[in-house]
Amino acid sequence: MSAPPNPVNPVNPVNTVEVRDLGVSLDGRPVLSGVGLSARGGEWLAVIGPNGAGKSTLLRAMMGLVEASGEVLVDGVPARGLGPRRRARLMAYAPQDPLLPPHLTVFEYAMLGRTPYISYLGRESRSDRSVTGSVLERLDLAALADRPLGNLSGGERQRVVLARALAQQAPVLLLDEPTTALDLGHQQQVLELVDRLRLADGLTVITTIHDLSLAGQYADAMLLLARGALAAAGPVADVLTEPLLARHFGARVRVDTGPDGRPLVNLVRPRQDAPEPA
Numbered sequence: 001m002s003a004p005p006n007p008v009n010p011v012n013p014v015n016t017v018e019v020r021d022l023g024v025s026l027d028g029r030p031v032l033s034g035v036g037l038s039a040r041g042g043e044w045l046a047v048i049g050p051n052g053a054g055k056s057t058l059l060r061a062m063m064g065l066v067e068a069s070g071e072v073l074v075d076g077v078p079a080r081g082l083g084p085r086r087r088a089r090l091m092a093y094a095p096q097d098p099l100l101p102p103h104l105t106v107f108e109y110a111m112l113g114r115t116p117y118i119s120y121l122g123r124e125s126r127s128d129r130s131v132t133g134s135v136l137e138r139l140d141l142a143a144l145a146d147r148p149l150g151n152l153s154g155g156e157r158q159r160v161v162l163a164r165a166l167a168q169q170a171p172v173l174l175l176d177e178p179t180t181a182l183d184l185g186h187q188q189q190v191l192e193l194v195d196r197l198r199l200a201d202g203l204t205v206i207t208t209i210h211d212l213s214l215a216g217q218y219a220d221a222m223l224l225l226a227r228g229a230l231a232a233a234g235p236v237a238d239v240l241t242e243p244l245l246a247r248h249f250g251a252r253v254r255v256d257t258g259p260d261g262r263p264l265v266n267l268v269r270p271r272q273d274a275p276e277p278a
């Protein structure tokens with residue numbers, strides 16, 4: 001992937017993102033309770049946990065998309081008090097499976113990421129179009145710019161959703177399972193792009209991710225959610241441990257150290273000749 005002429009630079013990197021005592025109830029049922037996190041500016045934090053643990057809900061609550069108790073603070077400022085435009089300039093969110101208007105083109109959809117920069121009666125500027133074009137190029141989507149969203153594959157759609165979030169040029173990026181629909185090459189391309197932006201522009205990245213080896217390759221820190229509560233948090237090596245993964249995922253795994261010193265999580269099949277537990 002060659003570097004495009006227009007880098008995507010967020011306006012001002014942040015120093016901290018904090019969540020304090022977050023609680024969410026949906027349909028009268030507690031889905032998250034007492035969840036806290038703290039990410040340093042420029043850090044990559046991976047949120048892991050079994051299905052239904054509350055990972056997506058945590059990101060949605062941080063974006064103010066579901067009602068929540070507790071606080072989300074960006075550089076110590078409560079996100080709740082920010083208007084939608086200011087908040088969107090600080091935090092961009094790529095949902096796991098958003099509804100995409102089928103007739104909108106890839107370029108038009110990615111350009112929606114520029115909305116916080118366009119005045120109410122104004123039109124997008126040349127710079128808005130240039131940022132959007134640059135992001136599409138970086139995500140291998142330039143050739144699809146005029147394609148309606150309804151005609152895209154699942155992986156193409158997932159990259160378009162990421163493109164919209166990146167076009168927002170926010171210093172905090174919340175990504176919900178950004179690689180689930182992507183082939184191996186595009187998984188690597190997307191995560192490498194996010195990592196390069198993080199390192200070059202000081203983005204703070206918080207992502208839910210099921211692939212624990214991928215999470216271990218990219219994240220600095222990890223947060224393990226189980227049944228809506230914090231089960232573990234800290235450096236990757238402290239969270240990706242065999243006992244914690246066995247306890248919370250009910251999975252038999254082996255955690256090895258890869259050539260780069262980062263953990264690799266492998267599923268281990270139960271022995272076929274072993275007697276069934278009584």
Ligand SMILES: Nc1ncnc2c1ncn2[C@@H]1O[C@H](COP(=O)(O)OP(=O)(O)OP(=O)(O)O)[C@@H](O)[C@H]1O
Pocket residue numbers: 026027031049050051052053054055056057058
């Ligand atoms: N709109 C809703 N109304 C009621 N319950 C909901 C709603 N959305 C999610 N839930 C429930 O909240 C819990 C957490 O869901 P969430 O999507 O946050 O989990 P997750 O950890 O992201 O799961 P997955 O790994 O399967 O994507 C689940 O039990 C889910 O059924």
